[in-house]
Amino acid sequence: xxxxxxxxxxxxxxxxxxxxxxxxxxxxxxxxxxxxxxxxxxxxxxxxxxxxxxxxxxxxxxxxxxxxxxxxxxxxxxxxxxxxxxxxxxxxxxxxxxxxxxxxxxxxxxxxxxxxxxxxxxxxxxxxxxxxxxxxxxxxxxxxxxxxxxxxxxxxxxxxxxxxxxxxxxxxxxxxxxxxxxxxxxxxxxxxxxxxxxxxxxxxxxxxxxxxxxxxxxxxxxxxxxxxxxxxxxxxxxxxxxxxxxxxxxxxxxxxxxxxxxxxxxxxxxxxxxxxxxxxxxxxxxxxxxxxxxxxxxxxxxxxxxxxxxxxxxxxxxxxxxxxxxxxxxxxxxxxxxxxxxxxxxxxxxxxxxxxxxxxxxxxxxxxxxxxxxxxxxxxxxxxxxxxxxxxxxxxxxxxxxxxxxxxxxxxxxxxxxxxxxxxxxxxxxxxxxxxxxxxxxxxxxxxxxxxxxxxxxxxxxxxxxxxxxxxxxxxxxxxxxxxxxxxxxxxx
Numbered sequence: 001x002x003x004x005x006x007x008x009x010x011x012x013x014x015x016x017x018x019x020x021x022x023x024x025x026x027x028x029x030x031x032x033x034x035x036x037x038x039x040x041x042x043x044x045x046x047x048x049x050x051x052x053x054x055x056x057x058x059x060x061x062x063x064x065x066x067x068x069x070x071x072x073x074x075x076x077x078x079x080x081x082x083x084x085x086x087x088x089x090x091x092x093x094x095x096x097x098x099x100x101x102x103x104x105x106x107x108x109x110x111x112x113x114x115x116x117x118x119x120x121x122x123x124x125x126x127x128x129x130x131x132x133x134x135x136x137x138x139x140x141x142x143x144x145x146x147x148x149x150x151x152x153x154x155x156x157x158x159x160x161x162x163x164x165x166x167x168x169x170x171x172x173x174x175x176x177x178x179x180x181x182x183x184x185x186x187x188x189x190x191x192x193x194x195x196x197x198x199x200x201x202x203x204x205x206x207x208x209x210x211x212x213x214x215x216x217x218x219x220x221x222x223x224x225x226x227x228x229x230x231x232x233x234x235x236x237x238x239x240x241x242x243x244x245x246x247x248x249x250x251x252x253x254x255x256x257x258x259x260x261x262x263x264x265x266x267x268x269x270x271x272x273x274x275x276x277x278x279x280x281x282x283x284x285x286x287x288x289x290x291x292x293x294x295x296x297x298x299x300x301x302x303x304x305x306x307x308x309x310x311x312x313x314x315x316x317x318x319x320x321x322x323x324x325x326x327x328x329x330x331x332x333x334x335x336x337x338x339x340x341x342x343x344x345x346x347x348x349x350x351x352x353x354x355x356x357x358x359x360x361x362x363x364x365x366x367x368x369x370x371x372x373x374x375x376x377x378x379x380x381x382x383x384x385x386x387x388x389x390x391x392x393x394x395x396x397x398x399x400x401x402x403x404x405x406x407x408x409x410x411x412x413x414x415x416x417x418x419x420x421x422x423x424x425x426x427x428x429x430x431x432x433x434x435x436x437x438x439x440x441x442x443x444x445x446x447x448x449x450x451x452x453x454x455x456x457x458x459x460x461x462x463x464x465x466x467x468x469x470x471x472x473x474x475x476x477x478x479x480x481x482x483x484x485x486x487x488x489x490x491x492x493x
Contacts, residue, residue, distance in 0.1 A: 005485045014478035021470040028464035037455040047452050054449040060360030061442040065435055071356040071366070072431040078138040078370055079423045081131040082416060085373055088120045089413045096405040099396035110397045121375045121392055128374040141372030143354045151345015152320025153337060155380050157300065160312025161353045161367035170346035171310060175317055177286035178339040179253040179299045182279040188267030189244040190219040200226055200269055202248065203276070204235045204259035219244045235259075253383070254284045254298030285317050289347070300381065316381050317344050335387070358434050366430055371419045378415065379408040
């Protein structure tokens with residue numbers, strides 16, 4: 001046995017163990033007080049990196065949920081205003097139908113109907129200007145895709161969220177094929193002798209009209225009954241008679257709009273008596289926008305998906321108006337549309353679609369194009385005899401004006417309900433589903449982060465108890481080790 005005074009190895013060993021136990025006890029206390037098993041990088045470097053990444057993702061998801069809820073509230077605000085506009089349009093349609101009841105109306109009734117329609121149009125414009133979410137206006141076009149076309153018979157209809165803002169010179173629209181309507185011309189004129197047992201039948205859009213000549217009919221009266229029956233049945237056909245030869249033309253342009261007809265005598269409408277004959281098919285407009293391929297449907301030209309600049313851009317080409325008669329039956333000039341191939345004009349587009357950050361990472365956004373609903377922008381795609389360019393110009397003080405007003409209001413209702421459907425689908429599938437998914441994801445990420453970082457308190461309490469006991473025994477052992485050199489004194493004394 002070696003006894004030393006200067007170097008007490010046992011005491012040094014006790015001090016080292018006591019310091020280590022004290023450090024472990026401090027760590028146990030830190031974990032118990034914070035609830036985390038990783039409080040600094042030294043505790044678990046890899047675990048710290050994973051935990052911080054998960055924390056960042058969780059914070060991003062929670063903010064994305066708040067963003068999506070805000071976006072849903074904004075969309076709901078806009079959709080509620082569109083619902084009121086839809087109610088106004090339905091009332092306007094009712095007034096136009098009443099005005100078309102020519103036999104029961106007088107000038108005072110028609111004037112009253114027009115006044116109410118004008119008031120409804122002003123209200124629509126007010127809704128467009130006053131609907132706001134905070135300080136942002138929703139339905140004046142500032143949050144969507146707007147545009148204007150320059151060129152005879154060229155009209156900007158709509159754009160999508162993927163339509164790019166045009167350069168200053170706009171997008172050039174070039175027409176390669178003009179739109180036409182399906183038609184059928186009688187090759188023989190009717191005379192009084194042809195009216196005996198004459199029967200004409202028209203089929204269009206699933207509806208049928210059949211008119212048989214009466215003994216008292218003249219060619220003019222028979223044609224008048226045929227045209228009236230077609231209108232009452234709702235056939236989308238325009239009938240005319242020139243030199244007692246009948247011509248039938250579909251009201252809508254394009255290859256998808258057609259009809260059939262038959263006549264009981266050769267050449268009156270069908271070439272062969274008693275056989276159904278299809279109309280000469282119409283053709284869709286064809287062309288390019290900004291040199292990019294576009295698909296045609298009637299008079300509408302739409303940029304194809306995948307186009308770099310013009311995807312979902314829709315324009316209508318009807319052709320410029322030209323005077324065909326300086327003075328018509330009403331004393332006013334008679335105009336006609338004469339479309340032609342070549343450059344039709346340019347369209348300027350501004351894409352101000354709203355962007356919502358609905359995901360926790362870059363690039364996880366949703367674009368929303370809110371509509372422009374002022375009366376001057378609605379129903380711009382309807383060709384009509386009254387030459388109403390949009391909803392704001394409709395008048396019901398004439399029978400033809402009432403008929404065309406109904407068509408424009410119907411178009412506005414169709415466009416508005418389509419927009420409402422898109423916004424509803426966005427809210428339900430794009431935002432509410434996204435919110436539900438993000439909440440589940442946040443829950444799972446928080447569970448994962450808890451596994452990595454949160455302390456197991458039962459385990460930490462056991463560790464704390466052990467370190468506390470070791471600290472007490474270590475302190476007692478150190479006290480004993482310090483006393484060992486004093487044994488040398490007993491040898492001297």
